[in-house]
Amino acid sequence: MHPDVQKVLLTEEEIRDRVKQLGQQISRDYQGKKVLVVGILKGAMIFLADLVRNISIPTYFDFMAVSSYGSSTQSSGAVRILKDLDRSIEGKHVLIVEDIVDTGLTLKYLVENLNSRGPESLKICTLLDKPERRTVDINAHYKGFTIPNEFVVGYGLDFNERYRNLPYVAVLKPEIYQG
C-alpha cells in the first residue's frame, strides 16, 4: 500500500469485477447500436480504458476536459470547457463516462451542453457516486459504486494531480491534505 494511504476503499479486484459487469450491461442495453463514449478528462481515463475493453458493441471515442473553478476538494458550480469534442454528436448514442459524481454540478452542465447538440440519446456512466454531496438533481444511469462522503484518490482520481495511478480507490492520511 502507498505510504500516504490511510485505507483502501475499493480494491483492484472489486473494481475489476464491477467494471466488467458495467461493460456487459452497457453492451446489452445498446445491442444493435453504436455507442460514442465521451470521456471526461482527466479523472475518467483509467476507468474508461478498462470499461471499454468490456464493451462488445461497436464503440467510438471522444473526449472533453472541463474544469470547475475553486479549490481542489470543493466544486464551486462554474464550469468551463478546456477541451471540447472533436466531432459533432448529432444523431449519435452518447455515453458520458465520469470517474465521480460529487455535487453533480459538472454533470448537470455537461448534460445540458451535450443535449443542446442533438444526440439521439445521452446517458451517463460513473465509476463512483457520492450522493451525500449532491446539490443538484442529477443521477447517472450506470454507477459502479456508491461511496460515503470521504475524499478519495486513485484509479484516475487525484489530489493536487497526484495519486491518479494508484490501482485502487483509497482515502489519504489526514496529514497529506493538511501538509
Ligand code: PRP
Ligand atoms: C472531478 C470529476 C468530475 C467532477 C465531479 O473532476 O472528474 O468531473 O470533479 O465533481 P462535481 O460532481 O462536484 O461537479 P476534477 O475537476 O477534479 O478534474 P479531473 O477529472 O481532471 O481530476
